[in-house]
Amino acid sequence: MTDPISNTLLPDNSTVDDDGMLVIAGVRVDDLAAEYGTPLFVYDEQHIRSRCQQAVRAFGQGVAYAAKAFLCTAMARLAHEEGMHIDVATMGEAYVALQAGVPGENLVFHGNNKSEEELHYAVENRIGRIVIDSFDEMNRIERILDSTGGKVQALIRVTPGIQASTHDYVATGQDDSKFGFTVSTGWAEEAVERASSSNCINLLGIHAHIGSQVFSLDSFRRATEALAGLSNLFQLSELSVGGGLGVAYIEEEETLDIEEWGMTIRSVCSEAGVTARVTAEPGRAIVASAAVTLYTVGTIKELAGIRTYVAVDGGMHDNPRPALYGSGYETFVPSRVMDPRNSPITLVGKHCESGDVIVSNGYVPDGLAVGDILATPVTGAYGHSMGSNYNKVLRPAVVFVNEGSHRLVIRREELSDLVKTDVR
Numbered sequence: 131m132t133d134p135i136s137n138t139l140l141p142d143n144s145t146v147d148d149d150g151m152l153v154i155a156g157v158r159v160d161d162l163a164a165e166y167g168t169p170l171f172v173y174d175e176q177h178i179r180s181r182c183q184q185a186v187r188a189f190g191q192g193v194a195y196a197a198k199a200f201l202c203t204a205m206a207r208l209a210h211e212e213g214m215h216i217d218v219a220t221m222g223e224a225y226v227a228l229q230a231g232v233p234g235e236n237l238v239f240h241g242n243n244k245s246e247e248e249l250h251y252a253v254e255n256r257i258g259r260i261v262i263d264s265f266d267e268m269n270r271i272e273r274i275l276d277s278t279g280g281k282v283q284a285l286i287r288v289t290p291g292i293q294a295s296t297h298d299y300v301a302t303g304q305d306d307s308k309f310g311f312t313v314s315t316g317w318a319e320e321a322v323e324r325a326s327s328s329n330c331i332n333l334l335g336i337h338a339h340i341g342s343q344v345f346s347l348d349s350f351r352r353a354t355e356a357l358a359g360l361s362n363l364f365q366l367s368e369l370s371v372g373g374g375l376g377v378a379y380i381e382e383e384e385t386l387d388i389e390e391w392g393m394t395i396r397s398v399c400s401e402a403g404v405t406a407r408v409t410a411e412p413g414r415a416i417v418a419s420a421a422v423t424l425y426t427v428g429t430i431k432e433l434a435g436i437r438t439y440v441a442v443d444g445g446m447h448d449n450p451r452p453a454l455y456g457s458g459y460e461t462f463v464p465s466r467v468m469d470p471r472n473s474p475i476t477l478v479g480k481h482c483e484s485g486d487v488i489v490s491n492g493y494v495p496d497g498l499a500v501g502d503i504l505a506t507p508v509t510g511a512y513g514h515s516m517g518s519n520y521n522k523v524l525r526p527a528v529v530f531v532n533e534g535s536h537r538l539v540i541r542r543e544e545l546s547d548l549v550k551t552d553v554r
Protein backbone atom coordinates (compact mmCIF):
# COMPACT_ATOMS: atom_id res chain seq x y z
CA MET A 131 0.00 0.00 0.00
CA THR A 132 1.44 3.36 -0.99
CA ASP A 133 -1.56 5.37 -2.20
CA PRO A 134 -2.98 8.27 -0.23
CA ILE A 135 -6.30 7.60 1.50
CA SER A 136 -9.02 7.40 -1.11
CA ASN A 137 -11.67 10.11 -1.30
CA THR A 138 -14.48 7.61 -1.14
CA LEU A 139 -13.61 6.78 2.47
CA LEU A 140 -13.70 10.43 3.55
CA PRO A 141 -16.77 12.55 4.35
CA ASP A 142 -18.41 14.07 1.23
CA ASN A 143 -17.28 17.62 1.93
CA SER A 144 -13.60 16.83 2.43
CA THR A 145 -10.94 18.89 0.68
CA VAL A 146 -7.21 19.35 1.10
CA ASP A 147 -5.76 22.85 1.56
CA ASP A 148 -2.45 24.22 0.24
CA ASP A 149 -0.62 22.90 3.32
CA GLY A 150 -1.80 19.35 2.52
CA MET A 151 -4.19 19.45 5.51
CA LEU A 152 -7.59 17.71 5.54
CA VAL A 153 -10.42 20.22 5.64
CA ILE A 154 -13.93 18.94 6.40
CA ALA A 155 -16.85 21.18 5.42
CA GLY A 156 -14.50 24.16 5.34
CA VAL A 157 -12.80 23.51 8.70
CA ARG A 158 -9.18 22.35 9.07
CA VAL A 159 -9.12 19.25 11.24
CA ASP A 160 -5.95 20.34 13.08
CA ASP A 161 -7.91 23.38 14.30
CA LEU A 162 -10.64 21.05 15.57
CA ALA A 163 -8.09 18.86 17.38
CA ALA A 164 -6.53 21.97 18.95
CA GLU A 165 -9.89 23.33 20.11
CA TYR A 166 -11.61 20.15 21.31
CA GLY A 167 -8.70 17.80 22.02
CA THR A 168 -8.39 14.17 20.93
CA PRO A 169 -9.75 11.55 20.52
CA LEU A 170 -12.40 13.45 18.62
CA PHE A 171 -15.23 12.33 16.34
CA VAL A 172 -15.68 14.84 13.50
CA TYR A 173 -18.94 14.52 11.51
CA ASP A 174 -19.70 16.26 8.23
CA GLU A 175 -23.29 17.37 8.85
CA GLN A 176 -24.24 17.82 5.18
CA HIS A 177 -23.00 14.31 4.47
CA ILE A 178 -25.46 12.91 7.03
CA ARG A 179 -28.26 15.07 5.66
CA SER A 180 -27.57 13.91 2.12
CA ARG A 181 -27.78 10.22 3.17
CA CYS A 182 -31.06 10.92 5.02
CA GLN A 183 -32.39 12.58 1.86
CA GLN A 184 -31.34 9.54 -0.21
CA ALA A 185 -33.19 7.25 2.22
CA VAL A 186 -36.32 9.42 1.98
CA ARG A 187 -36.08 9.37 -1.84
CA ALA A 188 -35.64 5.59 -1.76
CA PHE A 189 -38.45 4.74 0.67
CA GLY A 190 -40.50 7.91 1.27
CA GLN A 191 -41.05 10.05 4.37
CA GLY A 192 -41.05 8.07 7.58
CA VAL A 193 -38.21 5.72 6.61
CA ALA A 194 -36.45 5.18 9.95
CA TYR A 195 -32.90 6.01 11.00
CA ALA A 196 -31.51 3.17 13.17
CA ALA A 197 -30.30 5.18 16.15
CA LYS A 198 -28.06 2.44 17.49
CA ALA A 199 -25.49 3.42 14.84
CA PHE A 200 -24.98 6.83 16.46
CA LEU A 201 -27.31 8.78 18.71
CA CYS A 202 -27.36 12.07 20.55
CA THR A 203 -30.01 14.76 20.60
CA ALA A 204 -28.40 16.64 17.68
CA MET A 205 -28.41 13.47 15.56
CA ALA A 206 -32.02 12.61 16.39
CA ARG A 207 -33.11 16.17 15.58
CA LEU A 208 -31.23 16.10 12.28
CA ALA A 209 -32.84 12.82 11.16
CA HIS A 210 -36.25 14.17 12.22
CA GLU A 211 -35.70 17.43 10.29
CA GLU A 212 -34.89 15.36 7.21
CA GLY A 213 -38.22 13.50 7.42
CA MET A 214 -36.99 10.26 8.95
CA HIS A 215 -38.54 8.32 11.80
CA ILE A 216 -36.19 6.91 14.44
CA ASP A 217 -35.68 3.22 15.18
CA VAL A 218 -34.87 2.81 18.87
CA ALA A 219 -33.88 -0.48 20.50
CA THR A 220 -34.20 0.46 24.17
CA MET A 221 -35.98 2.87 26.47
CA GLY A 222 -32.69 4.79 26.66
CA GLU A 223 -32.57 5.38 22.91
CA ALA A 224 -36.26 6.34 22.96
CA TYR A 225 -35.57 8.80 25.79
CA VAL A 226 -32.79 10.54 23.87
CA ALA A 227 -34.94 10.85 20.74
CA LEU A 228 -37.87 12.22 22.78
CA GLN A 229 -35.54 14.67 24.54
CA ALA A 230 -34.51 15.88 21.09
CA GLY A 231 -38.14 16.77 20.40
CA VAL A 232 -38.92 13.85 18.10
CA PRO A 233 -42.63 13.02 18.55
CA GLY A 234 -43.29 9.58 20.07
CA GLU A 235 -45.40 8.64 17.07
CA ASN A 236 -42.25 8.88 14.91
CA LEU A 237 -40.42 6.21 16.90
CA VAL A 238 -40.18 2.51 16.04
CA PHE A 239 -39.43 0.45 19.14
CA HIS A 240 -37.28 -2.68 18.63
CA GLY A 241 -35.71 -5.21 20.98
CA ASN A 242 -35.84 -8.95 21.56
CA ASN A 243 -36.43 -8.57 25.29
CA LYS A 244 -38.33 -5.39 25.98
CA SER A 245 -39.02 -5.17 29.68
CA GLU A 246 -42.38 -4.35 31.21
CA GLU A 247 -40.96 -0.94 32.14
CA GLU A 248 -39.90 -0.32 28.55
CA LEU A 249 -43.30 -1.34 27.20
CA HIS A 250 -45.04 0.94 29.73
CA TYR A 251 -42.74 3.73 28.58
CA ALA A 252 -43.66 3.04 24.95
CA VAL A 253 -47.39 3.14 25.77
CA GLU A 254 -47.11 6.31 27.91
CA ASN A 255 -45.11 8.10 25.21
CA ARG A 256 -47.44 6.93 22.42
CA ILE A 257 -44.58 5.39 20.49
CA GLY A 258 -45.71 4.99 16.89
CA ARG A 259 -44.72 1.38 16.31
CA ILE A 260 -43.72 -1.44 18.61
CA VAL A 261 -41.97 -4.21 16.70
CA ILE A 262 -43.14 -7.31 18.55
CA ASP A 263 -40.37 -9.88 18.77
CA SER A 264 -41.87 -12.82 20.72
CA PHE A 265 -45.06 -14.35 22.13
CA ASP A 266 -43.81 -13.47 25.62
CA GLU A 267 -43.67 -9.83 24.57
CA MET A 268 -47.18 -10.05 23.09
CA ASN A 269 -48.37 -11.40 26.45
CA ARG A 270 -46.68 -8.50 28.24
CA ILE A 271 -48.27 -5.93 25.91
CA GLU A 272 -51.71 -7.44 26.40
CA ARG A 273 -51.25 -7.49 30.17
CA ILE A 274 -50.24 -3.83 30.24
CA LEU A 275 -53.07 -2.68 27.99
CA ASP A 276 -55.60 -4.73 29.94
CA SER A 277 -54.94 -2.37 32.83
CA THR A 278 -54.31 0.91 30.99
CA GLY A 279 -56.77 0.43 28.12
CA GLY A 280 -56.12 1.56 24.55
CA LYS A 281 -54.20 -0.05 21.70
CA VAL A 282 -50.62 -0.03 20.46
CA GLN A 283 -49.64 0.07 16.81
CA ALA A 284 -47.31 -2.80 16.02
CA LEU A 285 -45.29 -4.69 13.49
CA ILE A 286 -44.35 -8.36 13.81
CA ARG A 287 -40.63 -9.08 13.54
CA VAL A 288 -40.18 -11.99 11.21
CA THR A 289 -37.11 -14.21 10.88
CA PRO A 290 -37.18 -15.14 7.21
CA GLY A 291 -34.52 -17.88 7.23
CA ILE A 292 -32.03 -15.95 5.10
CA GLN A 293 -28.34 -16.43 5.83
CA ALA A 294 -26.79 -13.09 4.89
CA SER A 295 -23.06 -13.28 4.25
CA THR A 296 -21.68 -11.16 7.07
CA HIS A 297 -20.05 -11.61 10.47
CA ASP A 298 -21.94 -14.20 12.59
CA TYR A 299 -22.45 -11.64 15.36
CA VAL A 300 -24.38 -9.31 13.06
CA ALA A 301 -26.32 -11.92 11.03
CA THR A 302 -29.92 -11.98 12.24
CA GLY A 303 -32.10 -13.36 9.44
CA GLN A 304 -31.19 -17.05 9.71
CA ASP A 305 -33.47 -19.53 11.53
CA ASP A 306 -30.96 -19.98 14.35
CA SER A 307 -31.39 -16.47 15.72
CA LYS A 308 -32.56 -14.97 18.99
CA PHE A 309 -34.62 -12.41 17.07
CA GLY A 310 -38.18 -12.56 15.88
CA PHE A 311 -40.79 -15.10 14.81
CA THR A 312 -39.38 -17.81 12.56
CA VAL A 313 -41.17 -18.23 9.24
CA SER A 314 -40.21 -21.87 8.70
CA THR A 315 -41.72 -23.06 12.01
CA GLY A 316 -45.03 -21.33 11.30
CA TRP A 317 -44.53 -18.92 14.22
CA ALA A 318 -44.54 -15.86 11.99
CA GLU A 319 -48.01 -16.67 10.60
CA GLU A 320 -49.26 -17.58 14.06
CA ALA A 321 -47.96 -14.27 15.46
CA VAL A 322 -49.64 -12.25 12.69
CA GLU A 323 -52.94 -14.08 13.28
CA ARG A 324 -52.80 -13.58 17.01
CA ALA A 325 -51.83 -9.90 16.81
CA SER A 326 -54.53 -9.25 14.19
CA SER A 327 -57.21 -10.60 16.46
CA SER A 328 -55.93 -8.94 19.65
CA ASN A 329 -58.05 -6.18 21.21
CA CYS A 330 -54.87 -4.41 22.32
CA ILE A 331 -52.89 -4.43 19.10
CA ASN A 332 -53.44 -2.56 15.88
CA LEU A 333 -51.24 -4.66 13.60
CA LEU A 334 -49.77 -2.52 10.82
CA GLY A 335 -47.43 -5.00 9.24
CA ILE A 336 -44.28 -7.07 9.34
CA HIS A 337 -40.59 -6.37 9.66
CA ALA A 338 -37.32 -8.24 9.10
CA HIS A 339 -33.70 -7.29 9.55
CA ILE A 340 -31.35 -9.90 8.11
CA GLY A 341 -28.10 -8.50 9.45
CA SER A 342 -25.58 -5.72 9.11
CA GLN A 343 -22.77 -5.02 6.64
CA VAL A 344 -24.62 -6.97 3.93
CA PHE A 345 -23.06 -6.34 0.51
CA SER A 346 -25.24 -8.65 -1.56
CA LEU A 347 -28.44 -7.11 -2.90
CA ASP A 348 -29.50 -10.69 -3.56
CA SER A 349 -29.74 -11.38 0.19
CA PHE A 350 -32.12 -8.42 0.49
CA ARG A 351 -34.05 -9.64 -2.55
CA ARG A 352 -34.61 -13.09 -1.00
CA ALA A 353 -35.62 -11.64 2.37
CA THR A 354 -38.06 -9.26 0.69
CA GLU A 355 -39.61 -12.14 -1.27
CA ALA A 356 -40.22 -14.00 1.99
CA LEU A 357 -41.78 -10.91 3.55
CA ALA A 358 -43.87 -10.17 0.47
CA GLY A 359 -45.55 -13.58 0.63
CA LEU A 360 -46.57 -13.10 4.25
CA SER A 361 -47.62 -9.49 3.75
CA ASN A 362 -49.90 -10.43 0.84
CA LEU A 363 -51.36 -13.42 2.64
CA PHE A 364 -52.65 -11.18 5.44
CA GLN A 365 -53.19 -8.01 3.35
CA LEU A 366 -51.05 -6.00 5.78
CA SER A 367 -50.44 -2.29 5.27
CA GLU A 368 -46.73 -1.96 6.11
CA LEU A 369 -43.58 -3.92 5.28
CA SER A 370 -40.17 -2.96 6.68
CA VAL A 371 -36.98 -4.55 5.40
CA GLY A 372 -34.84 -3.30 8.31
CA GLY A 373 -31.32 -1.99 7.74
CA GLY A 374 -27.99 -3.62 7.07
CA LEU A 375 -26.74 -1.99 3.88
CA GLY A 376 -23.00 -2.58 3.52
CA VAL A 377 -20.55 0.31 3.83
CA ALA A 378 -16.88 0.38 2.71
CA TYR A 379 -14.38 0.73 5.56
CA ILE A 380 -11.24 -0.18 3.65
CA GLU A 381 -9.91 0.53 0.16
CA GLU A 382 -10.98 -2.85 -1.29
CA GLU A 383 -14.66 -2.52 -0.32
CA GLU A 384 -17.44 -0.70 -2.15
CA THR A 385 -20.38 1.01 -0.46
CA LEU A 386 -23.84 0.03 -1.67
CA ASP A 387 -26.04 2.87 -2.82
CA ILE A 388 -29.12 3.61 -0.69
CA GLU A 389 -31.32 4.46 -3.67
CA GLU A 390 -30.28 1.34 -5.59
CA TRP A 391 -31.13 -0.71 -2.50
CA GLY A 392 -34.56 0.97 -2.38
CA MET A 393 -35.17 0.28 -6.08
CA THR A 394 -34.24 -3.39 -5.67
CA ILE A 395 -36.61 -3.84 -2.76
CA ARG A 396 -39.45 -1.92 -4.33
CA SER A 397 -39.12 -3.88 -7.58
CA VAL A 398 -39.32 -7.21 -5.70
CA CYS A 399 -42.41 -5.90 -3.92
CA SER A 400 -44.11 -4.67 -7.05
CA GLU A 401 -43.38 -7.97 -8.87
CA ALA A 402 -44.96 -9.80 -5.93
CA GLY A 403 -47.99 -7.48 -6.00
CA VAL A 404 -47.35 -6.04 -2.54
CA THR A 405 -49.74 -3.22 -1.75
CA ALA A 406 -48.25 -2.45 1.68
CA ARG A 407 -46.19 0.69 2.24
CA VAL A 408 -42.58 -0.49 1.90
CA THR A 409 -40.08 1.01 4.30
CA ALA A 410 -36.65 0.43 5.88
CA GLU A 411 -34.36 1.49 8.73
CA PRO A 412 -30.74 2.07 7.68
CA GLY A 413 -28.26 3.08 10.37
CA ARG A 414 -24.67 2.62 9.24
CA ALA A 415 -25.42 3.75 5.68
CA ILE A 416 -26.56 7.12 7.04
CA VAL A 417 -23.65 7.97 9.34
CA ALA A 418 -20.64 5.65 8.91
CA SER A 419 -18.63 7.51 6.30
CA ALA A 420 -19.76 10.93 7.58
CA ALA A 421 -17.11 10.87 10.33
CA VAL A 422 -13.42 10.49 10.98
CA THR A 423 -11.83 9.98 14.39
CA LEU A 424 -8.78 12.09 15.25
CA TYR A 425 -6.20 10.69 17.66
CA THR A 426 -2.85 11.90 18.95
CA VAL A 427 0.14 9.57 18.63
CA GLY A 428 1.60 8.87 22.08
CA THR A 429 4.18 6.11 21.61
CA ILE A 430 5.81 4.33 18.67
CA LYS A 431 7.36 0.92 19.20
CA GLU A 432 9.34 -0.49 16.28
CA LEU A 433 9.94 -4.23 16.43
CA ALA A 434 12.42 -4.62 13.59
CA GLY A 435 11.21 -7.12 11.00
CA ILE A 436 8.00 -7.77 12.92
CA ARG A 437 5.80 -4.66 13.13
CA THR A 438 5.55 -1.07 14.30
CA TYR A 439 3.02 -0.42 17.05
CA VAL A 440 1.64 3.10 17.05
CA ALA A 441 -0.30 3.82 20.24
CA VAL A 442 -2.84 6.63 20.36
CA ASP A 443 -4.97 8.26 23.06
CA GLY A 444 -8.10 6.28 22.09
CA GLY A 445 -8.77 2.59 21.62
CA MET A 446 -11.47 0.00 22.14
CA HIS A 447 -13.48 2.50 24.22
CA ASP A 448 -14.16 4.69 21.17
CA ASN A 449 -14.16 1.89 18.61
CA PRO A 450 -14.76 -1.67 19.85
CA ARG A 451 -15.64 -3.04 16.39
CA PRO A 452 -12.16 -4.39 15.56
CA ALA A 453 -12.02 -6.23 18.91
CA LEU A 454 -15.61 -7.51 18.57
CA TYR A 455 -15.78 -8.46 14.91
CA GLY A 456 -12.23 -8.18 13.58
CA SER A 457 -13.42 -5.19 11.53
CA GLY A 458 -10.88 -3.48 9.31
CA TYR A 459 -10.17 0.25 9.05
CA GLU A 460 -7.66 2.48 7.29
CA THR A 461 -5.26 4.98 8.85
CA PHE A 462 -4.00 8.29 7.50
CA VAL A 463 -2.28 11.46 8.67
CA PRO A 464 -4.62 14.45 8.16
CA SER A 465 -1.75 16.94 7.78
CA ARG A 466 -0.33 14.87 4.89
CA VAL A 467 -3.47 13.57 3.15
CA MET A 468 -1.93 13.48 -0.32
CA ASP A 469 1.38 11.84 0.69
CA PRO A 470 2.02 8.21 -0.21
CA ARG A 471 1.46 5.92 2.76
CA ASN A 472 4.62 3.80 2.71
CA SER A 473 4.97 2.71 6.34
CA PRO A 474 2.95 -0.22 7.64
CA ILE A 475 1.72 0.17 11.23
CA THR A 476 -0.50 -1.52 13.76
CA LEU A 477 -2.63 1.13 15.42
CA VAL A 478 -3.35 0.33 19.05
CA GLY A 479 -5.12 2.04 21.91
CA LYS A 480 -4.24 2.76 25.52
CA HIS A 481 -6.14 -0.08 27.24
CA CYS A 482 -4.71 -2.93 29.29
CA GLU A 483 -5.58 -5.48 26.59
CA SER A 484 -3.49 -6.91 23.77
CA GLY A 485 -6.77 -7.07 21.84
CA ASP A 486 -7.02 -3.30 22.00
CA VAL A 487 -6.14 -2.96 18.33
CA ILE A 488 -7.87 -0.26 16.29
CA VAL A 489 -6.27 -1.06 12.92
CA SER A 490 -4.11 -4.15 12.44
CA ASN A 491 -2.92 -3.32 8.93
CA GLY A 492 -2.65 0.43 8.67
CA TYR A 493 -0.36 2.56 6.51
CA VAL A 494 0.97 6.06 7.11
CA PRO A 495 3.48 8.32 5.36
CA ASP A 496 7.13 7.83 6.40
CA GLY A 497 8.32 9.80 9.39
CA LEU A 498 5.30 9.57 11.70
CA ALA A 499 6.25 11.10 15.07
CA VAL A 500 4.95 11.24 18.62
CA GLY A 501 2.50 14.15 18.91
CA ASP A 502 1.22 13.83 15.33
CA ILE A 503 -2.53 13.70 14.70
CA LEU A 504 -3.53 10.42 13.12
CA ALA A 505 -7.01 9.62 11.79
CA THR A 506 -9.24 6.66 11.02
CA PRO A 507 -12.02 7.25 8.48
CA VAL A 508 -15.56 5.77 8.37
CA THR A 509 -15.99 5.84 12.15
CA GLY A 510 -19.42 7.45 12.24
CA ALA A 511 -21.36 4.26 13.03
CA TYR A 512 -21.10 1.94 16.03
CA GLY A 513 -18.03 3.75 17.37
CA HIS A 514 -19.24 6.34 19.82
CA SER A 515 -22.48 4.42 20.33
CA MET A 516 -20.73 1.16 21.24
CA GLY A 517 -18.04 2.95 23.21
CA SER A 518 -17.47 2.46 26.90
CA ASN A 519 -15.67 3.77 29.97
CA TYR A 520 -13.41 0.72 30.16
CA ASN A 521 -10.37 1.52 32.31
CA LYS A 522 -12.36 4.60 33.35
CA VAL A 523 -11.31 6.32 30.18
CA LEU A 524 -13.25 9.50 29.39
CA ARG A 525 -15.55 9.14 26.41
CA PRO A 526 -14.55 11.45 23.53
CA ALA A 527 -16.27 14.56 22.27
CA VAL A 528 -18.22 14.74 19.01
CA VAL A 529 -18.37 17.78 16.73
CA PHE A 530 -20.53 18.49 13.70
CA VAL A 531 -18.98 20.65 11.00
CA ASN A 532 -20.98 22.48 8.38
CA GLU A 533 -20.17 25.24 5.90
CA GLY A 534 -17.07 26.48 7.66
CA SER A 535 -18.40 26.32 11.21
CA HIS A 536 -18.36 23.69 13.91
CA ARG A 537 -20.43 22.87 16.96
CA LEU A 538 -19.92 20.52 19.86
CA VAL A 539 -22.79 18.00 19.98
CA ILE A 540 -21.38 15.70 22.70
CA ARG A 541 -18.87 17.14 25.14
CA ARG A 542 -15.86 15.13 26.25
CA GLU A 543 -16.50 13.40 29.57
CA GLU A 544 -14.69 14.77 32.58
CA LEU A 545 -13.39 12.99 35.65
CA SER A 546 -16.45 13.91 37.73
CA ASP A 547 -18.66 12.02 35.21
CA LEU A 548 -16.90 8.84 36.32
CA VAL A 549 -18.35 8.94 39.83
CA LYS A 550 -21.71 10.48 38.91
CA THR A 551 -23.57 7.22 39.46
CA ASP A 552 -21.56 6.02 42.46
CA VAL A 553 -23.40 5.96 45.78
CA ARG A 554 -20.97 7.37 48.37
Ligand SMILES: Cc1ncc(COP(=O)(O)O)c(C=O)c1O
Pocket residue numbers: 196198199217240339341342343372373374375411412413414415
Ligand atom coordinates in the same frame (compact mmCIF):
# COMPACT_ATOMS: atom_id res chain seq x y z
C1 LIG B 1 -33.68 -4.17 13.80
C2 LIG B 1 -32.55 -3.41 13.22
N1 LIG B 1 -32.81 -2.48 12.29
C3 LIG B 1 -31.83 -1.73 11.73
C4 LIG B 1 -30.50 -1.93 12.10
C5 LIG B 1 -29.45 -1.07 11.45
O1 LIG B 1 -28.51 -1.79 10.77
P1 LIG B 1 -27.38 -1.03 9.92
O2 LIG B 1 -26.77 -0.03 10.82
O3 LIG B 1 -26.44 -2.09 9.53
O4 LIG B 1 -28.08 -0.39 8.77
C6 LIG B 1 -30.18 -2.91 13.04
C7 LIG B 1 -28.79 -3.15 13.45
O5 LIG B 1 -28.44 -3.90 14.30
C8 LIG B 1 -31.24 -3.66 13.63
O6 LIG B 1 -30.99 -4.59 14.56
